[in-house]
Amino acid sequence: MDTMGNLRRSHYSNDILPSINGDQVVVFGIVASIRNHGKLTFLILEDLKGIVQLTIHANSVPENVRSKLNNIHEQSFIGVMGKVKSTEKAPHGAEIIPEDIRVLSVPQSMPPFKLFKQRLPNIEKRLDLRAVDLRRPQSKAIFKIKHTALQAIRGYFSSQGYMEVQTPKIISTATEGGAALFPLLYYNKEAFLAQSPQLYKEQLTGAFEKVFEIGPIFRAERSRTMKHLSEAVSVDIEEAYVTYIDVMNVLERVICHTIANITENCKEDLALLKNKMRAPVPPFKRVTYDEILELLHREGVDVSWGNDLFVSDLKKIERKLPEFYFITDWPTSSKAFYIKSKDDKPEICESFDLMHGSLEIASGGSRIDQKDTLVEKLKERSFDPALFEYHLKVFDYGIPPHAGFGFGLDRLMMVLCKQKNIREVVLYPRDQRRLIP
Template identity: 40%
Template sequence: MRNRTYTADAEPGRTVTVAGWVHEIRDLGGIAFLILRDKTGRIQIKFEKDEMDDELVETGLGVHRESVVTVTGDVEEEPRAPTGVEIVPESIEVLAEAAPDLPLDPSGKVDAELSTRLDNRTLDLRKEEVKAIFEIRAEVLRAVREQFRSIGCTEINTPKIVATGTEGGTELFPITYFGREAFMNQSPQLFKQLMIGSGLERVFEIGPIFRAEEHNTPRHLNEATSIDFESAFIDQREAMDACESVVRAAYEAVADNCAEELETLGLADEFEVPEDDFPRISYEEAIERINATGELDEQLVWGDDLSTEAERALGDDVGGHYFITDWPSEIKPFYIKDHDADPQLSTGFDMMHPRMELVSGGQREHRYEKLVEGFEQQGLDPDSFEYYTKMFKYGMPPHAGWGLGGERLVMTMLDLPNIREAVLFPRDRQRLSP
């Protein structure tokens, strides 16, 4: 719309055309107001019934909430209006009439269940609080990309349809691919490692991953956004440095550029950018600290994975983001390199928020023979991964990297109760539409 003015830019003394949704109509008798909403905010349209054309008044006050309209008129100063100005309309055009019965209330005055909101996501995003989450999510992704570029990364895009899973046959979504069995990719892990051998040396990707997990919890999805990093000629410690810098950059960008959205979410006073270095706690120390809290029914022993309860107990004890390092080799995937001095210990690490795991990473095994041994030790057939393993015969440098859950980052950053709040159209065990 060529001559459109956003509501936030409507200044007294101008004649403007604004366009948006009918947020609310307030009829006070001789005077009435239509509140119009666009992406920048709201503005009040004033109708003095006795002084205006009857058809204009009827059009403006007879339209249903959430209908799309354009209004042309003079902007006047009005201290009692929500934004200090109002428009006296000369003309109103209804571009799209909304049905009178809405499945949810975009004004937010009447709450709706999460399932109802997700079924009607377009309407749900008309609420300021929901829109704010996705404005912040967009800023997080922008900042993450900028930080990756600042540390010398090249952005890549890897296949999402693959012949075999990243970590074998578990948690895979099978599909039919021209008469052959294929799968939705669990991770860009193997492909980003191949790019390290290509000479690009340092890469990142932000894209979807698919996991056929049976979990149906507030923190699990079957399609998620993975933020991935991989670099040649670094070890796991330098990979953790990069991880910390990316997470901190995301927080800093939100603090600097999303003040209005944080205010809308009620987080303006409590949002904090992590300033201190993230502690690096060995797996052995983590087990000891969790057991010392007394929060678990049974004590953990070496080789146990960490349950949700264990993660929370340790998170409460640490109180901020932290790394768990030096995991047992048997727990980590085949591509994670073991410590040369102790093959029972891996170079794998997880980066944790007090609420949950955000990142999994480590130094990779770059030696062909050791890589194949890793496959065999975990019961995988190296021949099924030949496209990957054979490239390690042709000069693969030492390298390390990690994958960060995009939705989990936003969820923990904004203290959202359910990860689905950070996804436009979630995919889980029950939800395939919209």
């Protein structure tokens, strides 16, 4: 096995163009394929930016290059120094004629599935060897798109004056309530992994007015479906002096901005995924909870007022609402304790969910900003206000009216990458059955 020695990359694959014909270059990457035609051998080398062809003619390359051919297999990691040669048959119209090859790593076994085939084994088998599965072009395309999405989201919020914050992920009590919590021993006390940054971001509006966070959340939900994970990435904002209508508009704009960035900067990746993405045209349709119940009734599905909406219900109207849309004005009883009720109709709250077809992407609303009301809501939900004293005492010093939302980055990526299983858009997913790799 060789070492890199003093060999260092001078070019990426997409830099190997006819315009640098005759130049000496150094590239690194993984061998995607090998084709032998008598004394002529073609290697396709893949790196961060794409692929480049290496052409080795047994009669015209140095002996040290010829001797290493037998040690090179698909999935080998190599470094190559050579001259660029223009040829119409090669990717980007140019290839490399090697003068030196360093074989840096040779696989001891081949992947149990083909990395360049359309047909694949089920995702659980691929997740067992996730780092290798991520070498597939389609898989890499997903995470390049996700990277672009994250850059766009951060850029949008920063340009609009939001401060990025980081809130604790080890907390003393439930944020959302319920049993979907991961308990842990925090020295000699019981603690939990955070379900969301909700209460902390509310408090921060009193200091910074506009905050956002991109970070992990943890839900010990019993459902194991194609859209649920135990660890996910949430994008959250909270803003002072606004209502749920205002932050709905913010969410709509950040989604449109993100998709516009992806369509502009990820054309090749979208093509690999066969996704002819178009940026949505705002405003997104707004449908009240009551209107959704009426639509369902027309489809023969009767949901009692106040009940949650199940995916099986929403699928009945997906053909009428196939793209992004908001469901607004939910029953107060169906939302978290910190969501503000309407002044004229306390049974309805100032809340919304962002949907894409039958998939929930985000949830948000106006927040309660009066301590007495918040205490009353906690008691109604059978929560002990004493457990929330760290949050309630902030209200003694005043807190501005505020609103916000949180959206699941991974669920949004399911939509943007046309994936039916959320595990395809998470590097190392965690659920009830999977703690490794």
